[in-house]
Amino acid sequence: MLANILSRIALAERHTCDFTLNSLRDALSEIVANFPVYRTYITETHLSEPDRAYIEEAVQSAKRQSAIADVTVFDFIREVLLTQKGAGQTGSYRQSVIRFAMKFQQFTSAVMAKGLEDTSFYRYNRLVSLNEVGGDPRKFGVSPEEFHRELQQRAKAWPHSLLDTSTHDSKRSEDVRSRINVLSEIPALWRRNVRRWREMNTDKKRMVDGSEAPSRNDEYLLYQTLIGTWPSRTTEGTGPGTEFRDRINQYMLKAIREAKQRTSWANPNADYEAAVAGFVKAILSPTSAEPFLESFVPFQRYVARLGGFNSLSQVLIKLTAPGVPDIYQGNELWDLSLVDPDNRRAVDYTRRQRCLTEMLEGVNPPERITALARELANGLENGDNDGRIKFYLTWKTLNLRKQHASLFQHGDYLPLTVLGAKANHLVAFARRQGSSAAIVAVPRMCARLLVNGAISPAQSGLWEDTRVELPPDLAKSKYRNALTAELLLPERAAGSGFLRASSLLGNFPVVLLTLESGK
Structure with missing residues (x-):
């Protein structure tokens, strides 16, 4: 249809009427294939500079790669896409x-979604936590400086835009991604384990169409998926249960069909799909996969603990950064869901109501808050955590947002400098509006932080001399930790005020401070 519309436009002018329908269709296909974003947002009266740049980039890339004899067809399409071809003209043209x-621009968004989200994201499995809607699998992260710049810009330009970490459209839930992200910190250890598991599980593969099944790429996807979704209550050497195996089997079937390499929705390869299903069943069965499970489960537990700290840091940032935080159904606790339909499963709201009741009882009287926070932190540190720590953090932070709505809706975003031996492992910022302020500090890259027997960011002696520097107006006040109820007073040295990381993170792995009332 697009080529037909374009052909009619070309036929209406003597300078372009010689472009054939086939040449227009071929050129359009190449431009769409080279389009760098989902879509532009051109209207009858407006063309933004970013949209102009996207169109120019796509046309030039397609033009360079094209085998079409008359490349002036690309110049014609460029003028039409930029609406220059209709400039100064009226009527039907x-x-x-x-x-x-x-x-x-409606067409490119659908093509991008199908080509990127529903094909490439199931083929390019280097680190699958990056294969997310709106993400870039080539970009592993940003520096704290870039992080702060982005949030400062958000506070100025989009202070009320949505902050999402999981949605109905996510490829993996926020907590699954947080676990898998840990692998980027321990590449050598991860590589050794994958090689060992491949050797252990070679006899569980089959030959289909002259090649091993599952393929090495699909097997690698499976190991990452298991790292991210493995249930919290499984012990070493035991399988995770029938329900989990069924979920993984259904996910792998969808993944290999979306990848469209050995099978697809349009042309299913029953033999390959059966081989993948058999492999999943074999490596998750306690009777047939005991050596694998004995190797896999301890490593997964290690990653899951570190991933839990990642999740808590992510939650606190989302709930306190400029923007409107959105919590997808079920994500108040750990949620280890995969792509739909896995993330559309029924949510146990009775359990969440019970958690809320327990929290309300646990902080009454207020003197018990510190003990409850420490208890929840201990649970995560010891690997026996059911997600209540995430629920607690979400509940306490949302209550604080409610009490200081204007601060979090309209307050400035202020990056805070972190100095000391472990400064690279702590990110801190403040929200400030008039006489109101809040300070947030979260750990990062915990796999490299927690060495030599350390198991938690909330551990005595871990942070050494690391400290968060405060601007003069924030260094004069006392602070109350909203998560532990501890009272903190900034220290002073060389004319500047600061808060020691060891004091901030003594009882809980993330930090949320507010100005102490009347101080």
């Missing part, structure tokens, strides 16, 4: 140009 530009 201009309306045809505008109509084409509008339909083109």
Whole structure:
């Protein structure tokens, strides 16, 4: 349809009427294939500079790669997409140009979604936590400096935009990604384990169409998926249960069909799919996969603990950074869901109501808050945690947002400098509005932080001389830790005020401070 509309536009002018329908269709296909974003947002009266740049980039890339004899067809399409072809003209010709530009940007979004989210994201398995809607699998992260710049810009330009970490459209839940992210910190250890598991599980593969099944790429996807979704209550050497095996089997079936390499929705390869299903069943069965499970479960437990700290840091940032935080159903506790339909399972709201009741009882009287926070932190540190620590953090932080709504909706975002031996492992910022302020500090890259027997960011002696520097107006006040109820007074040295990381993180792995009332 797009090529037909474009052909009618071309036929309406003597300079472009010689472009054939086939040449227009071929050129359009190449431009769409080279489009760098999901879509542009051109209207009849507006063309933004970023949208102009995206179109120019796509056309130039397609033009360089094209085997079409007459590449001037790309110049014609460029002028139509930029609506320049209709400039100064009225009537049906201009309306045809505008109509084409509008339909083109609707088309590219669908192509990008199908090509990237529903194909490439199931093939490119280097680190699958990066394969997320709106993400870039080539980008492993940002520096604290870039992180602060982005949030400062958000506070200025989009202070009320949505902050999502899981949605109905996520490929993996926020907690699954937080676990898998840990692998980027321990590449050598991860590589050794994967090699060992492949050797252990070689006899569980089959030959299909002359190649091993599952393929090495699909097997690698499976190991990452198990790292991210493994249930919290499984012990060493035991399988995770039938329900979990069924979920993983259903996910792998969807993944290999979406990848469209050895099977697909349009042309299912029953033999390959059966081989993958058999492999999943074999490596998750306690009777047939005992050596694998004995190796896998301890490593997964180690990663899951570190991933838990990642999750808590992510939750606190989302709930306190500029923007409107959104919590997808069920994510008040650990949620280890995969892509739909796995993330559409029924949520146990009775359990969440019970958690809330326990929290309300646990903080009454207020003197018990510190003990409850320490108890929850101990649970995560010891690997026996059911997600109540995430529920507690979410509940306490949302209550604070409610009490200081204007601060979090309209307050400035202020990066805080971290100094000391472990400064690279702590990110801190403040939200400030008039006489109100809140300070947030979260650990990062915990796999490299927690060495030599350390198991938690909330551990005595871990942070050495690491400290959070405070601007003069924030260094004069006392602070109350909203998560532990501890009272903190900034120290002073060389004319500046600071808070020691060891004091901030003594009882809980993340930090949320507010100005002590009347101080």
